[in-house]
Amino acid sequence: MKIIADENMPNAKTLFSHLGEVALVNGRTLTNEQVKDADVLLVRSVTKVSKSLLEGSSVRFVGSATIGVDHIDLDYLKDANIEFSSAPGCNAEAVADYVFSGLSYLYMTKNVQWLGKKIGIIGYGNVGKAVYARFVKMGCHVCVYDPFEEDSALSANFVSLEEILTCDVISLHAPLTQDGDYPTKGMLGENELSKLSAGVAIISAGRGGVIDECALIKNHQRLEGDIHLVLDVWDNEPVINQKLVSIVDIATPHIAGYSKQGREKGTWMVYQALCQYLKLDIVDTNINDAISAGCFSSFDVVVDFPHEEMLARCIHAIYDVARDDARLRYKYRENKENNVFDWLRKHYVERDELNTCTISKLNSSALTILSAAGFR
Numbered sequence: 001m002k003i004i005a006d007e008n009m010p011n012a013k014t015l016f017s018h019l020g021e022v023a024l025v026n027g028r029t030l031t032n033e034q035v036k037d038a039d040v041l042l043v044r045s046v047t048k049v050s051k052s053l054l055e056g057s058s059v060r061f062v063g064s065a066t067i068g069v070d071h072i073d074l075d076y077l078k079d080a081n082i083e084f085s086s087a088p089g090c091n092a093e094a095v096a097d098y099v100f101s102g103l104s105y106l107y108m109t110k111n112v113q114w115l116g117k118k119i120g121i122i123g124y125g126n127v128g129k130a131v132y133a134r135f136v137k138m139g140c141h142v143c144v145y146d147p148f149e150e151d152s153a154l155s156a157n158f159v160s161l162e163e164i165l166t167c168d169v170i171s172l173h174a175p176l177t178q179d180g181d182y183p184t185k186g187m188l189g190e191n192e193l194s195k196l197s198a199g200v201a202i203i204s205a206g207r208g209g210v211i212d213e214c215a216l217i218k219n220h221q222r223l224e225g226d227i228h229l230v231l232d233v234w235d236n237e238p239v240i241n242q243k244l245v246s247i248v249d250i251a252t253p254h255i256a257g258y259s260k261q262g263r264e265k266g267t268w269m270v271y272q273a274l275c276q277y278l279k280l281d282i283v284d285t286n287i288n289d290a291i292s293a294g295c296f297s298s299f300d301v302v303v304d305f306p307h308e309e310m311l312a313r314c315i316h317a318i319y320d321v322a323r324d325d326a327r328l329r330y331k332y333r334e335n336k337e338n339n340v341f342d343w344l345r346k347h348y349v350e351r352d353e354l355n356t357c358t359i360s361k362l363n364s365s366a367l368t369i370l371s372a373a374g375f376r
């Protein structure tokens with residue numbers, strides 16, 4: 001069996017080699033010619049999987065080690081009788097870590113107070129739920145907009161999109177969709193963004209294209225810069241709008257989900273799905289062998305800062321979004337070529353999830369808030 005896998009899929013050779021010959025490829029530039037004689041195709045979000053990529057090939061199984069599936073033509077795969085599996089939820093905790101690291105950055109650099117404030121979440125899937133749960137445990141007033149979930153049995157404080165626009169913090173976790181009843185493409189456009197008040201913080205870690213970037217720049221001007229922006233995802237990646245980069249607080253290259261554990265889990269979930277498809281037992285690799293433990297298993301915090309500062313210091317000890325922002329700005333200054341975005345992603349400096357780390361030696365209210373933030 002021939003397996004083509006994206007070279008940025010961690011552990012792909014280790015996990016899949018016993019099933020067949022594994023060839024690692026650049027997922028962004030993959031061609032029909034390269035996949036022609038493959039049986040299995042394993043991708044990440046940068047590969048557009050469509051008829052033009054697969055027609056005439058022998059591919060029978062496509063796995064995407066990602067949460068988002070907007071790069072996959074699901075209708076085509078169904079019509080062509082090609083099995084598909086993705087990795088729902090694999091990096092949800094990583095994205096939640098990113099959100100709180102971003103807010104902590106805003107607190108430490110601009111004194112943006114968010115604990116106890118009104119928080120709006122767009123999209124109540126695996127990521128939205130993880131983020132929602134953390135904010136609720138921290139005692140924030142949290143609202144969520146998700147037209148597909150509001151009538152379900154799920155309990156959450158569902159509100160309208162208009163209400164979300166009145167929140168102090170807005171965290172975006174909807175997929176990119178172009179059609180259906182509630183397409184997300186441009187869902188935060190001029191009409192919506194013109195309703196934002198000064199001082200709002202927006203974190204965008206779902207997909208580029210959900211926010212209309214021209215309207216965002218325009219409203220940044222309207223609010224005279226009094227809007228705090230943490231952007232991980234962009235329209236037209238990997239070629240991103242440098243004007244927008246220049247006005248946001250944090251600009252990162254689509255790495256919110258790039259914890260070591262989140263990426264490994266993505267590969268692991270696809271591996272499990274392929275074994276199931278092939279009706280094979282999952283060869284004696286259990287999930288604890290496939291997913292790394294963190295580098296710091298615990299640390300003591302003995303100084304009692306105000307909660308936001310204590311949170312920021314602890315979160316940033318494990319993951320500080322500012323380092324990814326600094327790398328992005330530095331690389332774009334040094335090198336104007338278009339491959340900067342993908343280079344940064346390929347050479348990402350690995351980070352652990354907060355949940356790999358235990359914190360001790362604090363009073364109980366401080367410990368409660370840190371465990372709400374994701375620490376063990």
Ligand SMILES: NC(=O)c1ccc[n+]([C@@H]2O[C@H](COP(=O)([O-])OP(=O)(O)OC[C@H]3O[C@@H](n4cnc5c(N)ncnc54)[C@H](O)[C@@H]3O)[C@@H](O)[C@H]2O)c1
Nearest residue numbers: 067068123124125126127146148173175182205206256257
């Ligand atoms: N930046 C990153 O590294 C990163 C990492 C993981 C996921 N993502 C993106 O985040 C998205 C969300 O991840 P997830 O795991 O929660 O996915 P999910 O599929 O579990 O949930 C998506 C939720 O969005 C809701 N939704 C759909 N259309 C909506 C609309 N118009 N308005 C509001 N909500 C809407 C759905 O009902 C669903 O509940 C993914 O689709 C992916 O594109 C990005």
Ligand SMILES: O=C(O)[C@H](O)[C@H](O)COP(=O)(O)O
Nearest residue numbers: 044045046066067068257258
């Ligand atoms: O949808 C996802 O899971 C994320 O956006 C994912 O982390 C993107 O990473 P990529 O597949 O582009 O490496």
